[in-house]
Structures are given as structure tokens and as C-alpha cells.
Amino acid sequence: MENAPKLTARQLNFYYGKFKALEEISITINRNQVTALIGPSGCGKSTFLRCLNRMNDLIPGTRVEGDIRLDGEDIYDSNIDVVSLRRRVGMVFQKPNPFPKTIFENVAYGLRVNGIKDKKILKDRVEKALKQSALWDEVKNRINESALGLSGGQQQRLCIARALAVEPDVLLMDEPASALDPIATQKIEDLIHELKNNFTIIIVTHSMQQAARVSDITAFFYMGKLIETGDTETLFTRPALKQTEDYITGRFG
Amino acid sequence: MERHFIKTLDDLKMTLLNMAALTQRAIEKATQAYLNRDEGLAQAVIEGDREVNNLELKVDQIALKLLALEQPMARDLRFILGTTKISNELERIADQAVNIAERTLFLCQHPPLDHIPAMDRLIEVVKSMLDTAITSFVEENTQKAIKLRQMDDIADKYTLEVLQVLIANMVQSTPATEKRIVNARRSVQTIIISRCLERAGDLATNIGEHVAFIVEAINIKHQKVDFDQS
Ligand SMILES: Nc1ncnc2c1ncn2[C@@H]1O[C@H](COP(=O)(O)OP(=O)(O)OP(=O)(O)O)[C@@H](O)[C@H]1O
């Protein structure tokens, strides 16, 4: 089990209506590793990410073919409870999206949705999540103040804490640092390094340097296809395919 | 519009080629000076070295700028690292040319030694190695890079031959003490020249290794290659 892949996609196709946004994607994602998805705008990175916790189900007219397995279990199986799937596979978005509530309530949100009412448990889990997201020291004295008073970088770590509070296995991050300044970005990147000890992380990023800095594995997408996957160091120093080379050296199109 | 990055990469390449041309000319002139006992030419080699050193600095400067400002990836990254290594080898080859020129100035003060055919061959092999190294870079040709190691074995062989000829010469030379000392001095200086050439050949071989790294991302540096001896 320890060495079994955390997530696998096999011959995954995805359609928005008639438009095929993903074509024959097969990839294995190992546990406790960071996998970066890179590729030009519109190549399907976010779409793929959303397939992994069935967020695309929320978009009408979409359709999935092929299979995705989490710990060997088909997540599109009719027996799967989508709410518990999304608890296991958490998501952090490009723009921090705190609710107009207190810092505490933002982090406790997912726990309450999952039916946890016990004050002590809530308090412990919120504290743990804020520590994991490296925000605790900055907010412990203002935990009952509005989350909207936090800086952009703090808000993003708050959203990470919110995702972590429900104790997911997998964390999906869609350009989590693209709206942040370099210092806040570095904090998020350091955090990712920390978090991979306990979580499996998949991150979409437009910054090749960021992918190179934070990930173990990098997957290059182009026009709905997965072109090349490899360990990050190899992919950025000697990619196997010319298409990958052209993209990462900025000689595309 | 051409990307600024690509232009700067071209600039780096041109600077390196410029340096390669000067280095090649330095070796050509130094060996010419030695063979023809031409003091003026030897002097020119010594004076010309500064230009090679300046170009090495320029290569480093451009490479550093590219690394710092452009965060190059993949082949670009290997190219930039490779050029700095190649420029370092070229600079050291040019130093060998200077060393040869200095020995030549000494030798010109004394009557010539007997002609050493192995030295002619050594000079030819090393010049051709330098040429092969530079072409392998220009053509991005790994085959040529690998061939250099074969040529290097030949250069080593001729170097040894020169040494043997000159040792024999020192041992057999005339008994008159004064003449004997002069003869030993000339021989030692000539041996040093052969060593410089051999060293230049080694450095040219290194250039081939850097080219293989740039082109194919492989490291042929410490791996044994079986050459067919044809
Ligand atoms: N809700 C939608 N309805 C229809 N088409 C969509 C929808 N979302 C995305 N697409 C299309 O699917 C393709 C992949 O989009 P996706 O957002 O996954 O790309 P991306 O790689 O994340 O791009 P970016 O880097 O710009 O975020 C695009 O052609 C896009 O136009």
C-alpha cells in the first residue's frame, strides 16, 4: 500500500459538450510527492485537476471517459460519495477566496460541513491546520477577527488551512501563488515542501521556475494531451521530447 | 521580432567562436615559431594572449547574465554551462601556446637540435584535435567529440616518442661539459614544448566532452570508450 500509487488516470477523455478538452490522459501520481502540471494556457491543466475531485460534475454538459482511481478505487463509480471524495481530495484555487467570516470560521467551515460540532475538536483541528499552513504564529492572537483583514499571502495560506482542516490525502492547487508577491510565493513554496510529508500534492503553475522548485514530478500538457511526464530535474535539464524542450525553453509556436 | 534571450545566446556563441579562432591561431603561430625559430612570431603569441583572456571574461559575463536574468532551461541551460567550460579550456590552451612561445624564445638563443619527426606529427595531431573540437561545437557533432579521445591517444604516443628521442640525445651527447649542459637545456625545453602540446590535446578532448553534454545531455567524461583501431 505504501508504494502503491495514490492516484492513477487511465485513458481519460473529458468533454465540455462536444469539445474534447482532455484526450487519452494516462498518468500515475505517487503518494507524498509533488506533481506539477505545466503547459500553455487552455491546454487542460485546470480541467484535469478538477477531474480528480469531480469538481467538473458541477459544470453542466460535461462528460468523462476512462477511469481515475484514488487508492485503487474508481472515483467515478456510482457508489462513490462525492462529498467524501472532495474531503479526501482538497482544492486550493488561484485567487484566495476567504469567506467574510472570522479566521476561525473560515478554517472550521469544512469541518462543520462534515458534521463536526464538538468545540474542542473544532478548536484543535483549526489550530493544527493553521500550524500546518504556517499561518498560526501570524494569526493566533486575532483568530476571531475577519479573514478579510489578512494580506493576500496570508489569505492564501488560510485557504490552504481550510483545505487541510478536513484532513485530506490529496491537495490540488491551481496556480496557488500566481496572485502573490515573491515573499508570499516563497512561503507557499516552502509550505508545499513541508506538506508533502503528509499529503500528495498536485499543483498547476504557469511558472516553470516554480514547478522546478517545488515538484518531484512534472507533467507537460499541450492541447488536451499529456505530452511528457518525468522527474522534474530530468524534464527541465534534458527533456525527452522536442515539444517539451521547445515549451520550457520558450520557443513555442 | 527575435527574442532578446535568443539574441544574447547568439552573442555568447559568437564570443566563444571568436575566442576559439584566436586560440587556434595562437597554437598555429606558436608551433610555426618553434619550427621556423621565429622570435618575432613567438613574441606576437605572448602579446596576443591578453585578448583571449578578455574574451574569456566576456563569455563568463554573458553567461552569468543569462543565468541570472533568464532562468534558462534544458538545452539552453546546458549550452550556457557548456560555453563557460569550453571557454575555460580554450583559455588554458592559449596558455599552452604562450608557454611554447617562451620555450621557443629560449631555443632561438642556441643552435638548433636535430630534426625530430615525432614532434612534427605531434604538432599536426594537436592542431587537428583543436580543429575537430571547434568544429564539433559549431556543428554540434558528438561523433567528432568522441573521435577526439582517439586522437588524444595518438598525441600521447608522439609525446612519448619525442621524450625518448631527446633522452637518448642527452645521454649520447658530446662529452665536453659546456656543450653537454647546453644540449640538456635545449632538450628539456623541447620536452616541455611537447608536454604543452600534449596538454593542449587533453584540453581539446575536454571541449569535445562539453559538446556532448550540450548536445545530448550525456557525460562522456569518465566513461571508457572502445575504439576500433582501424
Ligand atoms: N466551463 C467550460 N466550458 C467550456 N469549455 C471550457 C470550460 N472550461 C474550460 N474550457 C475549455 O477547455 C480547455 C482547457 O481549459 P483549462 O481551463 O483546463 O485550461 P488550462 O490549461 O487550465 O489553462 P490556463 O493556464 O489558462 O488556466 C480550453 O480550451 C477551455 O476553453
Ligand SMILES: [Mg+2]
Ligand atoms: Mg487553469
